[in-house]
Amino acid sequence: MSTRIINARRNIISGFANKLLSILMPFIIRTVVIKKLGMDYLGLDNLFVSILQVLNLSELGLSSAIVYCMYAPIAENNVKVVNAYYGFIKKAYQIIGVLVLFLGVLIIPILPHLIRGNVPSDINLYILFFVYLFNAVISYFLFAYKNVMLSASQRVDIYNNIMSISRLAMYALQIIVLFSFSNYYVYIIMVPLSTIINNIITSKYVDNHFKEYRPCGKLSSEEIESLKHQIIGLFIGKLCVVTRNSFDSIIVSAYFGLVVTAVYNNYYYIMNAVVAIMAIISASIIPGIGNSIATETVEKNYHDFMKFNFIFCWVTGCCTIFLACLYQPFMKMWVGRSNMFSLSSAILFAIYFFVLMIGNIRAAYTEAAGLWWENKGRAIFESVANLILNVVLGKVWGVNGVIVATILTTVIINFIMSSKIIYKYYFKNIKINEYFMISLFWVIATGISMIICLYINKIVELDGILELVKCSIICLCVSNTIFWVIFHKTKLYLKSKKWIVKAFER
Incomplete structure (x- = not known):
């Protein structure tokens, strides 16, 4: 078995374990914070994390572009070029660290204006924000650049394990601190300590296993120009993804306060956990998209695209219905009725999930085709429009307005405009009508299934786990039955079914 396959298998296993940990453990932590301290503290955490995600935008694309550029020289054992890229990212990270620190200090005076109402009486807003800012900045100065060596050497499993x-x-330690002291300062100081320890261990590993590589030398002007183009393309492509929830949380905090921000992010957390699971599914059905685009015809890739999209939309539709029906009973069990939004908000979050995920396969093909640059205008437009609509609709319709704003920008700008871009630059001679039509059918099928499931679940209401089990069974049966009735005679259904059967036979 080749080293590449072994590394890929290691990366998948470690990545899955890391993803599972990143879903389950924060859920436990959020629960303990709510029970021991209260929703205000959780709201503060959500707000500060969102602010720092916006400040950290300057890093987006840099590490990915560097890793991409290092693949070939590492494979060719060109130590001089690898060292030059290594030195470049070390210097770049130091500059970014200074920039993030500077922007963070500038934001400090306006922090009170980003919070509606009072903060917990035992919290100094500025000291707490400095701890979060320190955690965001310290990595840039403390060996974070060495992570690219693990990625470029296809040993992401090492980074994931550490x-x-x-x-x-x-x-x-955070759980022990919360139960022992119920002190938020001691609880949050564990985060930068963990970051420091993580970076030191990673640094020691890289130094011991990649001794021939050191951050030194300079890149040529051609290499810098190529790198600059890739960084800008990747940065813009990831811009709207990062800012989407960050802007939402900041606006919710400014308009409605910390408690509502915490509730909002509890709903978002559940939705995002399903998104993370869906990412694992999508990764399993589209492993060879990049290779296929490089080696197969556009027509062959288009048929694969429509097939994978159909499968993914089926799963997305089912998950959307599960979210719409299970949100409220789950939240009631988890945080109590007093810390819940209305059913309308839960349904809007389910719709948010649907419009976010229905274009996932298209996004994968867009990235594999290298259309970051062609998407730059769309990404910037979406981020700006989302912020403006958040401010306007949040003022008019409250929290639901913020969710609706994100849904509108995701549908109109992300889904429609991004789809037109890939059809313009890759699927050039194929009409987009078929893709939009099948997407519309999925909207109708999912909408009908959701209404029926919500109605049936309302007839008989149980408590606790029994309600979740009942809702799950109803959603599973109704959604798949309706989807089958609508699609089972279509060519896409038959092709997708054939592909799935073959995949399981291998």
């Missing part, structure tokens, strides 16, 4: 162990230790 991250998983350090996070697990951090979460365990």
Whole structure:
């Protein structure tokens, strides 16, 4: 078995374990914070994390572009070029660290204006924000650049394993602190300590196993120009993804306060956990998209695209219905009725999930085709429009307005405009009508299934786990039955079914 396959298998296993840990442990931590301290503290955490995600935008695309550029020289054992890229990212990270620190200090005076109402009486807003800012900045100066060596050498499993162990230790200590002292300062100081330990361990590993590589030398002007183009393309492509929830949380905090921000992010957390699971599914059905685009015809790739999209939309539709029906009973069990939004908000979050995920396969093909640059205008437009609509609709319709704003920008700008871009630059001679039509059918099928499931679940209401089990069975049966009735005679259904059967036979 080749080294590449072994590394890929290691990366998948470690990545899955790390993903599982990043879903389950924060859920436990959020629960303990709510029970021991209260929703205000959770709201503060959500707000500060969102602010720092916006400040950290300057890093987006840099590490990915560097890793991409290092693949070939590492494979060719060109130590001089690898060292030059290594030195470039070290210097770049130091500049970014200074920039993030500077922007963070500038934001400090306006922090009170980003929070509606009061903060917890035992919290100094500025000291707490400095701890979060320190955690965001310290990595840039403390060996974070060495992570690219693991990625470029296809040993992401090492980074994932170190991250998983350090996070697990951090979460365990945080839980002990919360139960022993109920002190938020002691609880949050564990985060930068974990970051420091994680970076030191990673640095030691890289130094011991990649001794021939050192951050030194300079890139040629051609290499810098090529790198610059890739960084800008990747940065813009990821811009709207990062800012989407960050802007939402900041606006919710400014308009409605910390408690509502915490509730909002509890709903978002559940939705995002399903998104993370869906990412694992999508990764399993589209492993060869990049290779296929490079080696197969556009027509062949289009048929694969429509097939994978159909399968993914089926799963997305089912998950959307599960979210719409299970949100409220789950939230009631988890945080109590007093810390819940209305059913309308839960349904809007389910719709948010649907419009976010229905274009996932198209996004994968867009990235594999390298259309970051062609998407730059769309990404910037979406981020700006989302912020403006958040401010306007949040003022008019409250929290639901913020969710509706994100749904509108995701549908109109992300889904429609991004789809037109890939059909313009890759699927050039194929009409987009078929893709839009099948997407519309999925909207109708999912909408009908959701209404029926919500109605049936309302007839008989149980308590606790029994309600979740009842809702799950109804959603599973009704959604798949309706989807089958609508699609079972279509060519896409038959092709997708044939592909799935073959995949399981291998």
